[in-house]
Amino acid sequence: MATFSRLIRAIVFDFDGLILDTEEPVYRSWLEVYQAHGEDLPFERWVQIVGSTTAGFHPQHHLEERLGRPLPKEVLDRRIDRRTEMVLAQKVLPGVVRHIDDAKAMGLKLGVASSSTTVWVRGHLARLGILDRFDCMRCRDDVANAKPEPDLYIAVLDCLGVLASEAIAIEDSPNGVLAAKRAGLRCVAIPNSITAGLDLGQADVQLASLADVTLAELLSKLSAG
Ligand SMILES: [Mg+2]
The missing domain is CATH 1.10.150 (DNA polymerase; domain 1)
Known part of the structure; x- marks a missing residue:
């Protein structure tokens, strides 16, 4: 666990259905x-x-x-x-802000990889007051192919200056999990009301909510998985 945690330098969040239930x-x-x-x-x-x-x-x-x-x-x-x-009418999903705080406290970089447009993602993150917490953001207008292709994750890793093995992805959908895995990241799946019944089995770890764990516990679970 200690070795694995030291390897991790960045967390990449999906946006829709993960940070905000859109x-x-x-x-x-x-x-x-x-x-x-x-x-x-x-x-x-x-x-x-x-x-x-x-x-x-x-x-x-x-x-x-x-x-x-x-x-x-x-x-x-x-x-x-x-x-x-x-x-x-939606609020930031439970546990998201705490994970952002935990990641910052651990000195990790934070990214967003989204199949939505930059205008959509930036607008909502700014409105929610968390836009400036992220070091890099890559959206569908930045790359040739949206998820499930790996382009968005490859682009955000490049922007963050970290390797796939040094980052973890957090996703809510099969398309997102597949994109992260194709780019070589470890991936945590947190389903929502729309994706709860879908197959998220390609994720390394699946949890009901980010509010259930601290970031240290999440890294520990990934290390064990
Ligand atoms: Mg999503």
């Missing part, structure tokens, strides 16, 4: 649109895009195909408003 609001905002049109939103298709982009499943295009017509602009605008309203 996943439930985004899903719910689309579910409401589908329900208002008498259609089912297929959850097995939805989860393909969690932690990634809408390249694999585009809810708007899918629903428009089902209906045989484009969705009016006011429906799309109202969906965004509902999503924003629900996201703004």
Whole structure:
């Protein structure tokens, strides 16, 4: 444990569904649109895009195909408003700030690797008052491929100036875990309401909440795993 802890120089956080539960609001905002049109939103298709982009499943295009017509602009605008309203009602997920504090106290660097846009991630981190805690951030507009490809993790490791073996990733989705593992990082999975039933088995350690452990305990679990 002591040796392993000394090796670790950085923690890389995912954003959506890990720092802030944006996943439930985004899903719910689309579910409401589908329900208002008498259609089912297929959850097995939805989860393909969690932690990634809408390249694999585009809810708007899918629903428009089902209906045989484009969705009016006011429906799309109202969906965004509902999503924003629900996201703004969320607080930083339990344990996140303490892990940031613990990492700083241990002299570790902190990064964010997100399949969302820089505007989205920076905006929320600034609003939550934790943007300046992170040394580096890489988002989908910085790289060629979003998660589950390793590009975001490779880019953030480069920016932090650490090796994959010197960093751990914390993720909430299968796409995120896969991206971290493909980049060679050890990965902790913390599922949320959307990802709880999904296979996060590729992670080195899975926990119900970051609030359940201190960072030292988390490193100990990773060392044992
Ligand atoms: Mg995520």
